Amino acid sequence: MSAQRFFDWGLRLYIGLFFVYLFLPLAIMAVATFNDSRFPTITPWNGTTLKWFAELWADGRMWAALGNSLLVAGGVLCLAVPIGVASALFLTTVESRAKPFVYGLILSPLLTPGVIIGISTLIFWREFGVSGGTFLTVLGQATFISAYVMLMVMARLQRFDRTLERAALDLGATPWQAFRRVLLPFLKPAILSAAVIAFLQSFENYNTSLFVVGYDTTLTVYIASKVRTGLTPAVNALGLVLIVITILIAVVYELKRRRELKPKGV
Amino acid sequence: MDSSVTLDRVVMRFGDFTAIEPTSLEIRSGEFFSFLGPSGCGKTTLLNIISGFLTPSEGDVRIGDASMRGVAVNHRPTAMIFQNLALFPLMSVYQNIEFGLEVRGVDRTTRRRKADELLDLVALGGSGDKPVSALSGGQKQRVAIARALAVEPRVLLLDEPLSALDLKLRQHMRNELKAIQRKTGITFIYITHDQGEALAMSDRVAVMSAGRIQQVADPETLYHRPKTPFVATFVGENNRLPGRVVECHAGLAVLEVPGLGRLTGRCESELSPGQPAALFVRPEHLSPSSAEEETEAPRLEVRIETVSFEGAWRMLEARLVATGDTLRILAGQGEGSALQPGQTASFGYAPDKAIVMADDGSPMLDAETGEIQEAATRPDRESPHVSSA
Amino acid sequence: MFRQLKARFGAPVAMAIAGILGIWLILMVTLPQLQMIDYSLRPSLLPAEIGGPKDGWTLINYVTLFNNDIHLSIFFKTLWSSVLVTSLTLLVSYPLAYYLAKTATPGQAALCLLLLIIPFWINEILRTFSWFILLAFRGPLNEILLTLGLIERPIRFLNGDTGVLVGMVYAYILFMVFPLYNAIESLDGNQIRAARDLGAGSLRTHWRIVIPHAKPGIATGCIMTFMLAAGSYAVPALLGSPGSRWFTQIIYNWFFEGGDWNQGAAYAFLLLILCIGFMALVMRLFKVGLADIAK
Numbered sequence: 030m031s032a033q034r035f036f037d038w039g040l041r042l043y044i045g046l047f048f049v050y051l052f053l054p055l056a057i058m059a060v061a062t063f064n065d066s067r068f069p070t071i072t073p074w075n076g077t078t079l080k081w082f083a084e085l086w087a088d089g090r091m092w093a094a095l096g097n098s099l100l101v102a103g104g105v106l107c108l109a110v111p112i113g114v115a116s117a118l119f120l121t122t123v124e125s126r127a128k129p130f131v132y133g134l135i136l137s138p139l140l141t142p143g144v145i146i147g148i149s150t151l152i153f154w155r156e157f158g159v160s161g162g163t164f165l166t167v168l169g170q171a172t173f174i175s176a177y178v179m180l181m182v183m184a185r186l187q188r189f190d191r192t193l194e195r196a197a198l199d200l201g202a203t204p205w206q207a208f209r210r211v212l213l214p215f216l217k218p219a220i221l222s223a224a225v226i227a228f229l230q231s232f233e234n235y236n237t238s239l240f241v242v243g244y245d246t247t248l249t250v251y252i253a254s255k256v257r258t259g260l261t262p263a264v265n266a267l268g269l270v271l272i273v274i275t276i277l278i279a280v281v282y283e284l285k286r287r288r289e290l291k292p293k294g295v
Numbered sequence: 296m297d298s299s300v301t302l303d304r305v306v307m308r309f310g311d312f313t314a315i316e317p318t319s320l321e322i323r324s325g326e327f328f329s330f331l332g333p334s335g336c337g338k339t340t341l342l343n344i345i346s347g348f349l350t351p352s353e354g355d356v357r358i359g360d361a362s363m364r365g366v367a368v369n370h371r372p373t374a375m376i377f378q379n380l381a382l383f384p385l386m387s388v389y390q391n392i393e394f395g396l397e398v399r400g401v402d403r404t405t406r407r408r409k410a411d412e413l414l415d416l417v418a419l420g421g422s423g424d425k426p427v428s429a430l431s432g433g434q435k436q437r438v439a440i441a442r443a444l445a446v447e448p449r450v451l452l453l454d455e456p457l458s459a460l461d462l463k464l465r466q467h468m469r470n471e472l473k474a475i476q477r478k479t480g481i482t483f484i485y486i487t488h489d490q491g492e493a494l495a496m497s498d499r500v501a502v503m504s505a506g507r508i509q510q511v512a513d514p515e516t517l518y519h520r521p522k523t524p525f526v527a528t529f530v531g532e533n534n535r536l537p538g539r540v541v542e543c544h545a546g547l548a549v550l551e552v553p554g555l556g557r558l559t560g561r562c563e564s565e566l567s568p569g570q571p572a573a574l575f576v577r578p579e580h581l582s583p584s585s586a587e588e589e590t591e592a593p594r595l596e597v598r599i600e601t602v603s604f605e606g607a608w609r610m611l612e613a614r615l616v617a618t619g620d621t622l623r624i625l626a627g628q629g630e631g632s633a634l635q636p637g638q639t640a641s642f643g644y645a646p647d648k649a650i651v652m653a654d655d656g657s658p659m660l661d662a663e664t665g666e667i668q669e670a671a672t673r674p675d676r677e678s679p680h681v682s683s684a
Numbered sequence: 685m686f687r688q689l690k691a692r693f694g695a696p697v698a699m700a701i702a703g704i705l706g707i708w709l710i711l712m713v714t715l716p717q718l719q720m721i722d723y724s725l726r727p728s729l730l731p732a733e734i735g736g737p738k739d740g741w742t743l744i745n746y747v748t749l750f751n752n753d754i755h756l757s758i759f760f761k762t763l764w765s766s767v768l769v770t771s772l773t774l775l776v777s778y779p780l781a782y783y784l785a786k787t788a789t790p791g792q793a794a795l796c797l798l799l800l801i802i803p804f805w806i807n808e809i810l811r812t813f814s815w816f817i818l819l820a821f822r823g824p825l826n827e828i829l830l831t832l833g834l835i836e837r838p839i840r841f842l843n844g845d846t847g848v849l850v851g852m853v854y855a856y857i858l859f860m861v862f863p864l865y866n867a868i869e870s871l872d873g874n875q876i877r878a879a880r881d882l883g884a885g886s887l888r889t890h891w892r893i894v895i896p897h898a899k900p901g902i903a904t905g906c907i908m909t910f911m912l913a914a915g916s917y918a919v920p921a922l923l924g925s926p927g928s929r930w931f932t933q934i935i936y937n938w939f940f941e942g943g944d945w946n947q948g949a950a951y952a953f954l955l956l957i958l959c960i961g962f963m964a965l966v967m968r969l970f971k972v973g974l975a976d977i978a979k
Contacts, residue, residue: 040782040787043780043783044779044783044796047776047780048796048799050854051800051803051854052799052803053818054811054817054854055803055806055810055811055814057814057817057818057824058810058813058814058817069817070817070820070823070824071824072822072823072824072827111704112704112705112708115700115701115704115708116705116708118689118693118701119689119701119702122688122692122693123685123688123689124688125685125688127685128685129974131709132974132975133974134709134713136974137713138713140907140908140911140960140963141717141911142912142914142915142932142955142956142959144915144917144932144935144936144952144955145717145915145952145955146716148720148935148939148949149716150712150716151939152720152723152945152949153715153719153720154716156719168712171712172708172712172713172716175708175712203694204691204692204694204697205693205694205696205697208693208694208697229805232807233806233807233808233809235808235809236915236916236917236918236932239917239936240936240939249809252807252809252810252813253809253918253921253922256813256816257921264813265817268807268810268813268814271806271810275802275806275807276802276805276806278805279798279801280798280802283798283801287794
């Protein structure tokens with residue numbers, strides 16, 4: 030019994046330490062924003078300041094990168110959501126001997142390192158005279174984000190009762206009406222969730238974008254370049270703002286998702 | 296309007312497997328018709344062929360005079376009530392009922408008026424705005440009926456819709472379905488594995504087994520004059536005593552049953568001497584006989600094994616002394632009520648209540664190994680009340 | 685295949701599905717990869733020389749790697765370190781996933797899952813940057829250790845592989861925790877209780893009951909983590925030093941500093957082979973299929 034107890038307490042202590050490990054660096058980064066120091070740190074503390082926010086506000090390249098990131102994310106949404114939904118529909122509808130192969134192909138972007146997706150996109154489009162920029166960033170990111178959308182839509186689609194479609198047809202609906210009125214409303218929550226995730230994935234993407242952004246730097250690529258050259262606590266300020274926004278989105282998204290999950294248990 | 300359904304030499308094959316043997320059948324306009332059979336007998340396949348979800352490998356389905364060949368599901372004058380009802384979970388009761396009209400482009404006011412009428416018909420008036428999830432099992436059933444009726448089908452197809460309900464509600468819904476059918480005059484085609492449902496509601500029943508229709512008849516005929524051994528054992532309970540035909544004339548057959556001697560029963564078709572056949576006698580037709588009675592009447596000596604008290608009657612499980620085969624006997628109040636397990640007794644039957652049928656090699660007879668017992672007795676155990684039907 | 689789609693959705697939607705899927709799989713997934721392989725098999729030529737006598741398939745770009753000791757050692761170091769990161773992440777994640785799936789109450793588990801997800805909604809760059817601050821030469825960690833008297837001189841965490849390893853475990857842990865959690869959660873709690881009841885100790889219960897059951901989850905987690913680690917660019921770039929370069933950095937240099945895309949493509953393809961090889965190995969070792977991985 031005591032061994033079991035020891036084990037349980039050990040586990041709890043471990044969980045506690047784990048969450049310290051998870052959040053401490055982020056907390057330190059956030060606090061460092063307010064340190065009046067040329068270099069982002071909290072030791073030594075040179076006094077509290079808000080001047081790094083002001084500097085961030087005045088950073089024109091940051092704003093341009095942000096605008097570009099939003100543009101890319103919007104483009105990715107337009108591609109990845111239809112692609113993801115289409116492949117989920119395909120996989121849940123078709124039974125054929127070729128299906129495992131198609132399934133493997135659909136999953137492959139998830140199992141390929143992001144840098145390689147960026148590289149292959151860059152090389153492929155060079156043949157058509159397209160060089161790095163917003164367009165390629167959208168294509169590169171959408172290549173693998175579509176697969177994430179597929180997984181999320183698929184999870185819900187597998188719970189769909191296909192008798193409902195049959196019922197709709199039986200009542201006189203065309204296949205299109207059955208799709209539009211019965212299946213699509215059922216998928217809507219999953220599609221919305223997938224869109225949120227796709228947006229964030231795009232916004233945060235670094236590895237793929239690195240190779241295809243060209244001169245149309247995205248915010249993430251901009252932050253990385255700032256960290257490596259010309260690092261000031263303005264980066265922390267930007268980080269802090271992004272963290273606050275992402276946490277807000279994450280919490281809202283989670284709460285909404287849970288509320289949607291609940292009635293299904295009844 | 297002619298709402299008859301005709302199956303014209305319909306065959307359904309899935310690869311090498313033949314789900315429906317060549318089947319021809321006419322279901323009359325305005326009839327309550329049931330397909331009864333164990334699971335896997337092909338009754339759902341037939342329903343799907345009529346509704347258009349499946350295209351038969353051969354043959355044709357006609358509704359009224361019109362061939363349904365090439366007519367898609369959504370263009371057929373049929374509506375289906377699904378086993379799990381398949382109500383649209385994200386829509387309200389109104390939206391569910393109006394769905395079929397909406398996709399046909401019927402305007403809002405007409406739709407709503409129709410929906411209200413139907414809700415009244417199924418005794419759910421005023422529930423139109425409720426979400427489907429807020430309804431009880433019986434209410435969902437009614438919404439499903441209303442939704443199917445909304446498109447004014449000429450034929451309503453019902454795929455075991457009552458199987459999810461509890462016993463009491465199921466019995467209630469039977470009456471209700473029958474009443475709705477009478478009121479609307481629509482042809483109802485009902486499929487079920489529950490003989491009680493089929494017998495209680497239907498004008499006629501088709502008993503199916505292994506992709507073949509065994510007999511089509513009204514419930515009384517099915518019960519009293521089964522045409523095949525399968526029907527005899529599947530509809531209601533029956534004791535089966537196999538033997539060989541000795542003679543057959545004037546509607547009576549004499550059977551030599553090993554260990555029991557010669558037993559007599561009705562025969563509907565010609566039987567030739569020496570042919571393998573079996574005598575079927577229902578538990579309620581067996582009654583105690585005393586040794587003093589005339590020796591001509593068949594007598595079966597048994598040892599009582601169990602006695603189950605079922606209220607109005609007792610079911611005796613007994614073993615034939617001569618062969619060791621099981622015999623089930625229904626004993627009413629008084630007669631035989633003194634019998635206890637372990638006792639021996641003698642039972643007889645009136646020869647015109649027993650039927651002799653040839654071993655036709657139908658699946659029922661092949662499966663002496665227990666599969667036959669299983670299929671034949673299961674519906675009874677689920678709902679003991681059906682024996683009175 | 686199209687017939688089934690058409691039967692279910694009608695011709696227009698079926699065509700849209702087939703079209704969209706086809707464009708994605710052919711134009712975005714398959715052809716770019718093939719083009720990359722094709723690139724890697726051609727010599728780097730001046731524009732004028734393309735199509736000329738020098739243009740042809742060759743293995744020269746692959747030979748370069750094996751003739752370059754530095755690049756080769758970086759390749760193997762990337763492989764080795766990624767395996768190390770994967771193992772470390774598995775070690776760190778397993779107790780957590782087990783706690784979430786089996787020990788925690790539903791409320792605790794929900795809270796923990798939310799807490800776990802939040803950092804991973806935050807940019808990988810920012811998460812890595814936060815470690816950069818924490819591990820800096822004059823940063824908080826060194827200050828604490830100095831104050832506690834555990835060290836006499838600050839340590840250069842960011843000068844070797846330590847920072848990279850720590851940062852990578854931190855960056856990719858969620859990709860291990862979630863598959864593990866899903867796999868362990870599907871284990872019937874009674875099996876664990878039964879094992880305990882039969883006298884198995886905690887460790888034995890894990891070894892004989894929980895871990896075999898969680899195999900698909902472990903495989904998925906390891907494949908994802910390895911792929912992310914081997915393909916990581918940000919973490920080594922931010923937390924590493926010039927002496928602890930990653931193979932991805934070499935690839936990047938071929939593209940944007942060396943200007944030799946053919947060479948870069950060859951290196952990139954080798955990285956892809958490495959990941960595929962690892963995946964095949966893990967799938968064989970754990971006897972899991974592709975269908976188990978995408979969960």
